[in-house]
Amino acid sequence: MRIRFHQSLDDLKEKLLVMAGMAEQAIQRAIEAYRTRDTSICDLVMHGELAINKLEREIDQMALDLLAMEQPMAIDLRFILAVIKINADLERVGDQAVNIAERVCDLNAFAAAEMPIDIPHMASVASAMVRKALQAFIEGDAELAESVLAMDDQVDKMNEAAYYSLSLLIKDQPALTAQALNALVISRNLERVADHATNIAEDVIFWVRGADVRHHQSQSQNAAS
Amino acid sequence: MGVGIKISDLNAWYGTNHSLQEIQLDIPANHATALIGPSGCGKSTFLRCLNRMHETNPIARVTGKVLINEVDIYAESSPVEIRRRVGMVFQRPNPFPTMSIYDNVASGLKLNGFRSRRVLDEVVERSLRQSALWDEVKDDLKKKSGASLSGGQQQRLCIARALAVDPEVMLMDEPASALDPISTAKIEDLIFELKSQYTIVIVTHNMQQAARVAENTGFFLMGKLVEFDSTHKIFTNPRDKRTEDYITGRFG
Numbered sequence: 001m002r003i004r005f006h007q008s009l010d011d012l013k014e015k016l017l018v019m020a021g022m023a024e025q026a027i028q029r030a031i032e033a034y035r036t037r038d039t040s041i042c043d044l045v046m047h048g049e050l051a052i053n054k055l056e057r058e059i060d061q062m063a064l065d066l067l068a069m070e071q072p073m074a075i076d077l078r079f080i081l082a083v084i085k086i087n088a089d090l091e092r093v094g095d096q097a098v099n100i101a102e103r104v105c106d107l108n109a110f111a112a113a114e115m116p117i118d119i120p121h122m123a124s125v126a127s128a129m130v131r132k133a134l135q136a137f138i139e140g141d142a143e144l145a146e147s148v149l150a151m152d153d154q155v156d157k158m159n160e161a162a163y164y165s166l167s168l169l170i171k172d173q174p175a176l177t178a179q180a181l182n183a184l185v186i187s188r189n190l191e192r193v194a195d196h197a198t199n200i201a202e203d204v205i206f207w208v209r210g211a212d213v214r215h216h217q218s219q220s221q222n223a224a225s
Numbered sequence: 226m227g228v229g230i231k232i233s234d235l236n237a238w239y240g241t242n243h244s245l246q247e248i249q250l251d252i253p254a255n256h257a258t259a260l261i262g263p264s265g266c267g268k269s270t271f272l273r274c275l276n277r278m279h280e281t282n283p284i285a286r287v288t289g290k291v292l293i294n295e296v297d298i299y300a301e302s303s304p305v306e307i308r309r310r311v312g313m314v315f316q317r318p319n320p321f322p323t324m325s326i327y328d329n330v331a332s333g334l335k336l337n338g339f340r341s342r343r344v345l346d347e348v349v350e351r352s353l354r355q356s357a358l359w360d361e362v363k364d365d366l367k368k369k370s371g372a373s374l375s376g377g378q379q380q381r382l383c384i385a386r387a388l389a390v391d392p393e394v395m396l397m398d399e400p401a402s403a404l405d406p407i408s409t410a411k412i413e414d415l416i417f418e419l420k421s422q423y424t425i426v427i428v429t430h431n432m433q434q435a436a437r438v439a440e441n442t443g444f445f446l447m448g449k450l451v452e453f454d455s456t457h458k459i460f461t462n463p464r465d466k467r468t469e470d471y472i473t474g475r476f477g
Contacts (some may be wrong), residue, residue: 002474071433072474073460210462 005070009079010060013138016083016090018102019055020134023090025126026097026192033104034186037112041100052094059087076205082207086137086202089196091201093130096189096196102147103182103189113176115183118166119190122158125151126190129197136201142208151212155194163189229254229424230275230394235289237270237279244270246448248289252441257416257425259435262445263476271445272396276311277304294393309337312387316399318379320352320371320386326353327366329382333390348389355384357415377408384415392414395419397427401434413438422454432472436460444468 026045033041063084066072130153136145140148166180166187205213230252235247252258260268274287277298279385291298298307320329330349331339339345349366353359358381362369371382380400385394396413397416403407416425416438429435436456437440443453444465452465463469470476 005474073432074463074469079459187258 002070005066005072005076007067008062010074012059012066012080012083015055015059015062016087017089017134017138019052019059019129022055022132023054023093023097024130025083026052026094026102027127029131030100030104031120031127033101034107035120037108039105039108042075042105044093045097045101049094049098052091056087056091060084060104063087075210076208078087078207082137082203084201085203089199093193093196096193097194099189100186103185107179107182110179115179116169117158117162117183117187119186120153122162122187122190125158126155126193126197127194129155129194130200133197133200133204136204137207138143140204140208143206145201146210148197152168152194152198155191158185159191228252229256229294230426230472231292231295232275232292233290233292233400235271235274235291236265236287237274238286239270239282240284243352244448245274248450250443250450251362252424252426252451254294254424255421256441257420257427257439258438259442260426260428260445261430261435261442261471262451263471264430265291266445267448268443268445269398271447271450272313272398272428275394275396276313277307278313279353279393280304292389309333309390311394311396312384312390312392313396314380314383314387314398314400315401318376318383320374320379320382322370322372324371325367326362326369326371326382329371330385330389333386337390349385352385352389354380354387356381357411357418358382358385377404377411380404380412381415382410384412384419388419394426396425397425399428402430409434415440432460444471 026048029041029048033039033045063080068097077079097161102179129148132151133145133148136148164182170177195210202214205211228251230250232248232250232252235245236243248271252328259272271353275291275293275298279285281304287299288384290300293307293310296302302310317373318456320444321332324332326357327349330352331345331433334345334348339348350359350363351361358378361378362374371379374382379438384395384400399474400416404412413434416427420438427435429438437463439455442456442459443449444459444463444467446467451464452459452468459468460472463472
C-alpha cells in the first residue's frame, strides 16, 4: 500500500478545491460588482488574482513533484494530469473575473444604462457549470461531468444573442456604444468561463474513465485509437 | 504480428499447491512481453514452464500446451532441445566462475558438439557484440574469468552465453533487479535491441522497466493471468480493477 503517496493525492485534491473556491468567488464578486456598480468589489477581484496565481504555481509544483518522485500509474497518473489541466483552467477563470471587473470599472465611468442582455443570468449559468464540474471532480462522477458538457451550448447561445442585441443597440443608440461594448466583453468573458467549466468536466471524464472526449471525440474513436 | 509462444490450458503445481491456473496466452513473436504481479503470483513459475524448467523440481507438475513457433515443447521436444531454443537469464548473473569470458560464451556451443575454432570465434564475437559487451572485454577474452567482471557485465555475459546457441526465445527473470541504474539501463537498451530478433519474455517487479521495454504486459495474481494487453493500456487505463489496484499500489 502506498499510503503516503495516496495521502499526497488527497492533499493535492484539497488544494485544487481551495483554488476552485477562489476562482468561483472571483466570478461571483465580479458579477456582484456589475450588478451594484461597486468599484470597491472590482478591487477585491483584482487583488484576489494574485492569490489565485500563487496557488496555481503551488499546485503545479506539487503535481510535478508527485510525477517525478512517485511515478504514478493508471488512474493516479490520469488524476495528476487532470489536476494540472484543471488548475490552468481555474487560473483562467480567475483571469476572466479580472477582465469582467476591469470592464465594470470602465462602465462605472458612464451613466447607468439599461442593456438588452441579462448578464447576471448568464453568469449564474456559467457559475453553475463551474460548480457542477467541480462537484463531479470531488465525487469522481463522470456522468455529472457529462451533464456540464450539455450546458455549454446554452451559454454559447446567450453570448451570440448578446452580440446581436448589443449590435442593434449600438446602431440605434450610438451614445451607448461604450456601455454596449463593455457589456459585450463581459458576455464574452462569461462564455469563456463556461468553456473552462467544459474543459474541467472533460478532464474529470478523462480521469475517471480514461476516455478523451475533447473536441467531441466519441467513445468509439477512443477505443479505436 | 505472429505468435511466438502459444499457451493453452496451462496449469502448474508445486506438490498440492496449484500455482498456475488455466493460463491462455498468445505471446507475440519478436516483441518484448513483460509479466508483472506480486511475489508468489505465479509469474516466475509461468516463465519456467516456457522452457520446461518447472518440471526439474521433483514435486512439480505441468499440464496444458506450450507451442513455440508451433512446436509443442511438452509433446514434441526434449528438455535439452528446448533449452537450446529458449535461452534464460536469471535475477543474479551466474557465469561459470572458473571459465574464461570466451569459454563462458562458447560453452553452449561446445556442449552441442561444435569444435571448429573459427566458428567458435565468430559466434563468441557476435554474441558479445549483440550483448553490448564486446568493446569492454575483447582484449581479455581468454585472460579473465567471467567472475572477474562487474555485476552488470556478468549479466550481459550471461545474455551473450544464451544468445550464442541462437535461441528463438529469451526468458528473463528480473534480469536487472540486482544491478545499479547504469547497468540496468544497459540491460534495458539491450532488450530493446534484441527484441526485433527474438521473442523476449521478461518478469519484472519494476513497472517502469516493463513500461520502457515491453510492448505487451500481463498481470498475474494468485496463479491466474488477470489481464494481458498493450503495455500502454495496462499502465494508463487497465480494464481490470485488480490490475489497477496493483499498479497504483492500492493492494493489500
